[in-house]
Amino acid sequence: MEPDTTKIVRARDVMHKGIVSIDGMATAREAAAKMRSEKVSSLLVNKRNADDAWGILVVQDLIKGVIIPGRSPAEANVFEIMTKPIITVPADMDIRYVARLIYQANIRRAPVEDGGNLVGMISLSSLILDNELF
Helix, strand or coil: CCCCCCCCCEHHHHCEECCCEECCCCEHHHHHHHHHHHCCCEEEECCCCCCCCCEEEEHHHHHHHHHCCCCCCCCCEHHHHCECCCCCEECCCEHHHHHHHHHHCCCCEEEEEECCEEEEEEEHHHHHHCCCCC
16 A cells, blocks of 8 residues: 555645735725725725734625615725624645635635734635646
8 A cells, every 4th residue: 555645735835825904994985996906805804903803804795785785885884894703714724624614614715824823815716726626
């Protein structure tokens, strides 16, 4: 029997480096403009202090919190429509478990955490589309 030499692919190996963030007091209009200019579909919402939790704003939050109810994007603040707290993924987690966690949590993306710092973002689509896993 030959030893298994398959390399374990970890979250840090497939994450997108560089997280785009925004303050919770920004308006939905500012958030949408930042998403467009940075070419991202999610923004990490900054903590207010060390004891606070991170938040995330995704395109679906803008749709659900602003467009559908007919709110003014200039008057709706990010903190009113974001998701908080967020689910993070350890940087050294095997991507098989990352995929399972993200899928079972019914989310599309999650920040990657290493030593208490957020170091990247991973999504279900990046697991398939951006890597040669198949």
